[in-house]
Amino acid sequence: MSICILLLSVAANAQCAMCRAALESSGNAVKAEAVNDGIVFLMAIPYIIVAGIGFVVYKMYYKKK
Numbered sequence: 001m002s003i004c005i006l007l008l009s010v011a012a013n014a015q016c017a018m019c020r021a022a023l024e025s026s027g028n029a030v031k032a033e034a035v036n037d038g039i040v041f042l043m044a045i046p047y048i049i050v051a052g053i054g055f056v057v058y059k060m061y062y063k064k065k
Helices: 002-026 029-064
Strands: none
Touching: 002 029
């Protein structure tokens, strides 16, 4: 199982380097801003999901009392 996680981690790092190289070579500021916005969007979604689950658990816990 840990080998799979290790392999997925390497693939993710390789993709990040590829995106960075593509953006640096193109010189297109609009494209770079769009990629940065996409990264922020993808980063925010897991936090929103965890916060939603935490809120539901909180409500369920205090509803029992």
